Amino acid sequence: MTANNLKSLQKILKSLSRDDLPYIFETWECLSNADIPTLVDELNVNLHRPRLRPNVNDGLRDISNLTSITLIEEGATKKKIVELICEACKIHGIHKKDLADLDLLSTQLHPERKRWIVYEIITNEDSNTEIKDPEVLCEKFGAQLSLLISHDLCMRMHNRAIWFRVGLKSRSKTGQGNAVFIVFHPHSPYFITTPIRQKAKEVIFQALIDMLQADDIQECPLSDKDLGSLQEMTLMKNAQGSFSKYRFNQVHTNPLVKTRGKKRKGSILDDLNIHIENENGKDDHRRQELTTDVFGSNPQPKLLKLEYKMRTQLRGRELAPSEEPFRCVVKFEGTNVIEGIKKLSQTGLASLPLPGHLANVHSMAKNRFLLTDKKES
Amino acid sequence: MAGPASTPDLPISGSRHQHSTGIYTSWNGRKRRYTPYTKTPKSRKLKGKHLEKRVSSESQEADDIPLKKFVNKTWYVYQVTPLYRFKQDKASLKRYSRHLSSYLQSEAQKGIGVGGIEDDLGARALFQILPGLVDETGNAEGIEITVSQKENGRNGNKVTLTAILSSVGCRELTEMEGLPNDFERFPVLLAKGLVAPMRQTIVWLESQFDCRIRRMSFNPMLLSWMVAMWTGLYSEPMLKPVELRYTVPATLQGLSYITMTIQQEDACKLWKSIHNGDTEEVLNEEVAEFLQALETHFFHHFKIHLSAMTLNRIATPLAFVGKEGRLKILMTKGVRTVLYHLTELSLENTGLTA
Numbered sequence: 001m002t003a004n005n006l007k008s009l010q011k012i013l014k015s016l017s018r019d020d021l022p023y024i025f026e027t028w029e030c031l032s033n034a035d036i037p038t039l040v041d042e043l044n045v046n047l048h049r050p051r052l053r054p055n056v057n058d059g060l061r062d063i064s065n066l067t068s069i070t071l072i073e074e075g076a077t078k079k080k081i082v083e084l085i086c087e088a089c090k091i092h093g094i095h096k097k098d099l100a101d102l103d104l105l106s107t108q109l110h111p112e113r114k115r116w117i118v119y120e121i122i123t124n125e126d127s128n129t130e131i132k133d134p135e136v137l138c139e140k141f142g143a144q145l146s147l148l149i150s151h152d153l154c155m156r157m158h159n160r161a162i163w164f165r166v167g168l169k170s171r172s173k174t175g176q177g178n179a180v181f182i183v184f185h186p187h188s189p190y191f192i193t194t195p196i197r198q199k200a201k202e203v204i205f206q207a208l209i210d211m212l213q214a215d216d217i218q219e220c221p222l223s224d225k226d227l228g229s230l231q232e233m234t235l236m237k238n239a240q241g242s243f244s245k246y247r248f249n250q251v252h253t254n255p256l257v258k259t260r261g262k263k264r265k266g267s268i269l270d271d272l273n274i275h276i277e278n279e280n281g282k283d284d285h286r287r288q289e290l291t292t293d294v295f296g297s298n299p300q301p302k303l304l305k306l307e308y309k310m311r312t313q314l315r316g317r318e319l320a321p322s323e324e325p326f327r328c329v330v331k332f333e334g335t336n337v338i339e340g341i342k343k344l345s346q347t348g349l350a351s352l353p354l355p356g357h358l359a360n361v362h363s364m365a366k367n368r369f370l371l372t373d374k375k376e377s
Numbered sequence: 378m379a380g381p382a383s384t385p386d387l388p389i390s391g392s393r394h395q396h397s398t399g400i401y402t403s404w405n406g407r408k409r410r411y412t413p414y415t416k417t418p419k420s421r422k423l424k425g426k427h428l429e430k431r432v433s434s435e436s437q438e439a440d441d442i443p444l445k446k447f448v449n450k451t452w453y454v455y456q457v458t459p460l461y462r463f464k465q466d467k468a469s470l471k472r473y474s475r476h477l478s479s480y481l482q483s484e485a486q487k488g489i490g491v492g493g494i495e496d497d498l499g500a501r502a503l504f505q506i507l508p509g510l511v512d513e514t515g516n517a518e519g520i521e522i523t524v525s526q527k528e529n530g531r532n533g534n535k536v537t538l539t540a541i542l543s544s545v546g547c548r549e550l551t552e553m554e555g556l557p558n559d560f561e562r563f564p565v566l567l568a569k570g571l572v573a574p575m576r577q578t579i580v581w582l583e584s585q586f587d588c589r590i591r592r593m594s595f596n597p598m599l600l601s602w603m604v605a606m607w608t609g610l611y612s613e614p615m616l617k618p619v620e621l622r623y624t625v626p627a628t629l630q631g632l633s634y635i636t637m638t639i640q641q642e643d644a645c646k647l648w649k650s651i652h653n654g655d656t657e658e659v660l661n662e663e664v665a666e667f668l669q670a671l672e673t674h675f676f677h678h679f680k681i682h683l684s685a686m687t688l689n690r691i692a693t694p695l696a697f698v699g700k701e702g703r704l705k706i707l708m709t710k711g712v713r714t715v716l717y718h719l720t721e722l723s724l725e726n727t728g729l730t731a
Contacts, residue, residue, distance in 0.1 A: 090389075143600065209697020312671065314647065315677035316677075317670045326647075327640040327642075328640065330637050331634070331676075332635055333632075333634040334625070334631050337631060339630070341632060344625070349626075349681065350680050350681040350682065354680050357448040
């Protein structure tokens with residue numbers, strides 16, 4: 001194993017949290033087949049725990065379980081576990097492919113550490129050649145890609161999506177910074193990637209187009225850090241907002257059958273507060289209703305940023321200073337922007353109804369917008 | 378704006394008040410000296426233009442080089458009350474350097490500093506006149522204080538604190554009002570560097586010159602004044618955009634900032650349609666109208682009331698200013714304009730103008 005490989009192994013392992021380690025022990029091939037875990041354990045015994053191990057010949061799987069569980073349950077620090085794994089890998093030797101696999105695993109565990117961009121595949125409806133088997137898909141993609149560029153490819157299924165890691169040769173020596181992650185959703189025209197350099201992008205997209213026999217790949221104006229929300233916004237575009245209750249099975253009646261609304265029975269609370277009247281009750285109620293109509297009552301997809309580029313005429317004054325559009329960019333930032341906007345409309349800091357480009361963000365599969373004036377014809 | 382406190386002939390203020398015939402005849406900052414909030418005046422002078430003229434009449438290039446020190450760095454802004462027995466001659470500056478150095482070293486030996494004791498030993502302070510900031514009479518308008526430390530195992534020194542005392546525009550703003558002898562005005566202190574030497578230096582300055590130094594913060598009102606004043610000051614291509622950042626009330630979880638970034642040309646056009654370009658005077662109403670126009674424009678597109686949010690950071694082609702007293706000047710040309718305005722604000726806050 002080269003020094004570079006060791007360095008990148010350490011880097012990846014250090015980036016994981018301690019709670020991730022059992023999962024890594026279970027899923028990473030290097031650790032789930034028994035050679036390295038045995039070594040880890042032996043090293044551990046020799047260096048830090050000079051006591052007799054119980055049965056050595058309990059079968060391979062048992063040993064691997066033993067290692068991960070004993071080490072972690074005994075409260076070894078992450079640093080120590082990482083050290084041991086590195087030491088063992090050094091003795092045993094691991095391949096670059098294993099490293100790539102580990103990188104993919106750690107990205108699956110922490111997708112929020114990267115920025116993700118959504119792309120749409122545009123196909124003719126006739127040439128619909130859906131590849132069902134991920135293994136086949138991976139092989140085909142690898143074949144197409146190797147025609148164009150030297151690379152290493154890695155694939156894993158995770159959360160019903162197919163994840164690729166394309167490692168490209170880079171000038172930097174560590175070689176880790178230049179990996180591209182692609183998340184595929186079978187049966188949908190969307191896929192999501194981490195940022196790619198322009199040159200590599202052309203090549204990878206060409207390979208994708210050839211593989212899928214698609215016409216074109218288009219960038220969607222949607223990119224953010226929370227991968228789950230991006231998936232939700234693109235794949236379940238039409239089940240957001242007030243429709244989300246159907247998605248979560250919160251409606252038990254058939255929505256197409258009209259029923260007479262039941263008379264609302266007063267609760268105990270109402271009786272207690274019978275003499276206290278909320279003057280703005282009607283307004284509050286209406287505001288709540290309008291808000292739930294638009295946003296639904298379920299949590300919104302998490303976006304960190306919304307951006308509106310505006311090329312509209314200035315509406316701030318009675319007389320606009322010029323005919324030309326007023327160029328400005330408006331950004332909304334926060335931990336969960338759509339939820340924040342929902343709260344704005346609930347609390348009355350915004351007038352209702354909200355304009356479509358703000359209210360329907362959840363089902364537009366967009367977080368970058370361009371606003372222009374309607375052309376008068 | 379026209380409260381009882383703004384009528385000029387109330388007897389509460391000190392006797393010096395009667396001399397005052399400055400630009401602010403309609404407003405008196407001193408009456409509210411002990412309240413934490415200051416009133417904004419009804420109008421301010423737009424300083425950029427004539428300051429620029431003055432600079433360009435001299436050898437501008439030679440002037441610009443030292444001013445580069447200010448540009449593209451993030452400073453913390455402090456306000457300073459008049460310094461007692463502060464002298465600008467070389468010998469005194471040298472003496473101050475020595476004093477501050479030994480003070481810093483003794484503090485380090487007490488072990489109060491954040492770093493290890495050995496790190497803090499050998500701190501050296503240096504007072505010098507900042508070239509480029511000199512007024513017509515040859516008096517220095519800027520004093521630079523640098524604190525540096527020997528780095529372990531290396532020969533070079535590491536600068537841990539840069540602080541600049543500035544009095545740009547001070548003479549002009551306080552023309553009519555004399556101070557008792559022995560006092561010298563440097564109303565603004567810009568500082569950047571490590572926390573420990575900064576705190577110690579401030580303590581030293583306070584005890585040495587019998588003054589108070591306090592971090593300046595800019596309320597939304599002051600920030601909107603700055604946006605309006607500095608938006609249309611220069612019109613050249615490729616200027617940095619104008620930006621307003623609002624914070625959303627903290628009870629609304631999820632959304633923290635709303636930022637509006639406007640192309641400089643368009644913002645400038647809007648400002649010129651509000652403000653009469655011939656006068657240097659900027660009126661309160663004009664500022665309000667400018668902000669109102671932007672907020673209405675925003676409301677028209679998003680139906681969100683920006684006036685319910687707090688303005689907490691602004692950017693103009695000239696400078697970035699944050700609510701908590703952070704400042705980044707973006708153009709060498711603008712250094713004087715920005716410093717002048719800060720002087721003005723500091724004098725208003727400390728209640729020493731009329």
